[in-house]
Amino acid sequence: MNVSEFVKKHYKHFNAASLVDAAEGYKTHLNNGGKMLVTLAGAMSTAELGIILAEMIRQDKIHAISCTGANLEEDIFNLVAHDFYERVPHYRELSAADEEELLSRHLNRVTDTCIPEEEAMRRLEHTVLKYWVKADQEGKSYFPHEFFYQILLSGDLEQYYQIDPKNSWMLEAAKKNLPIICPGWEDSTLGNIYASHVISGDVKNVHTVKTGIQYMIELADWYTETAKEESTIGFFQIGGGIAGDFPICVVPMLHQDLQRDGVPLWGYFAQISDSTTSYGSYSGAVPNEKITWGKLGKDTPKFMIESDATIVAPLIFALVLDM
Numbered sequence: 001m002n003v004s005e006f007v008k009k010h011y012k013h014f015n016a017a018s019l020v021d022a023a024e025g026y027k028t029h030l031n032n033g034g035k036m037l038v039t040l041a042g043a044m045s046t047a048e049l050g051i052i053l054a055e056m057i058r059q060d061k062i063h064a065i066s067c068t069g070a071n072l073e074e075d076i077f078n079l080v081a082h083d084f085y086e087r088v089p090h091y092r093e094l095s096a097a098d099e100e101e102l103l104s105r106h107l108n109r110v111t112d113t114c115i116p117e118e119e120a121m122r123r124l125e126h127t128v129l130k131y132w133v134k135a136d137q138e139g140k141s142y143f144p145h146e147f148f149y150q151i152l153l154s155g156d157l158e159q160y161y162q163i164d165p166k167n168s169w170m171l172e173a174a175k176k177n178l179p180i181i182c183p184g185w186e187d188s189t190l191g192n193i194y195a196s197h198v199i200s201g202d203v204k205n206v207h208t209v210k211t212g213i214q215y216m217i218e219l220a221d222w223y224t225e226t227a228k229e230e231s232t233i234g235f236f237q238i239g240g241g242i243a244g245d246f247p248i249c250v251v252p253m254l255h256q257d258l259q260r261d262g263v264p265l266w267g268y269f270a271q272i273s274d275s276t277t278s279y280g281s282y283s284g285a286v287p288n289e290k291i292t293w294g295k296l297g298k299d300t301p302k303f304m305i306e307s308d309a310t311i312v313a314p315l316i317f318a319l320v321l322d323m
Helices: 003-010 014-031 050-058 069-084 096-104 117-137 144-154 169-176 189-200 212-228 242-248 250-257 287-291 309-320
Strands: 035-040 064-067 107-110 113-116 233-238 268-273 302-306
Touching: 003 014, 003 309, 014 035, 014 233, 014 268, 014 302, 014 309, 035 242, 050 169, 050 309, 064 069, 064 242, 069 113, 069 117, 069 144, 069 169, 069 189, 096 107, 107 117, 113 117, 117 144, 117 189, 144 169, 212 233, 212 242, 212 250, 233 242, 242 250, 268 287, 268 309, 287 302
Parallel strands: 035 064, 035 233, 233 268, 268 302
Antiparallel strands: 107 113
């Protein structure tokens, strides 16, 4: 029994049924000629979602990605330093002294996984700094993901690869020049490192790396052009936060702020979340509330899975891929 058969046989009700419904809706949307934007919040790259996300990209099941700066860089950290990562399955039992001991070894913890500073962050910094400085000296500017695309396609990091490169979603995205939106990139390790090099004077022009406002303009152009092809665009959201809230707002911006007619609403929406609406913590709102903001329509297929994205997302992608 393959994964799809198992899920369809056993996932019958509640969040399990919503998972299957969301996957079937995803497939229907693509089969009807639609495109799909996927958003990545949290630490999905460190959770190694890239293993199946890369396959989704290869098979043209994803047409654009919005993600945090952390997800952008952590896929590459994993690509070049995987053998130096340390898993801490007993992380719930760590004392403050245990955490300080990890810090002394330059291991930065993300739940049960420690990212090695020297082999991951500093290794990538050494390479990307050369690209920042070169662009700065030439008076050019690029988006954060474009710098990473240049590096990955150049082969400069190949000597450090420690996983099968087919499991790096960033590498697959670079090969396809996949549109990426990375709002709030400044809130990332490389964003902090970039700021330090601007302060120290290594990079003279802070705008050598393009900003979030420019990302929104880029997204507006992509959405408008893609919708012109009579392809409705779906929105598959993993987690919450800026990775999802930022791109979904492009539609009401086009309608309400630019006063454009004929721009379709998002044609499909699904979200995996464990946030509780009544706490006021759910920035971005449940599907029906998005109708009031002009993001979705009453007839838009909508799915909500209240569960752990590290469990749910690979299963949905497996169903989409008929694995």
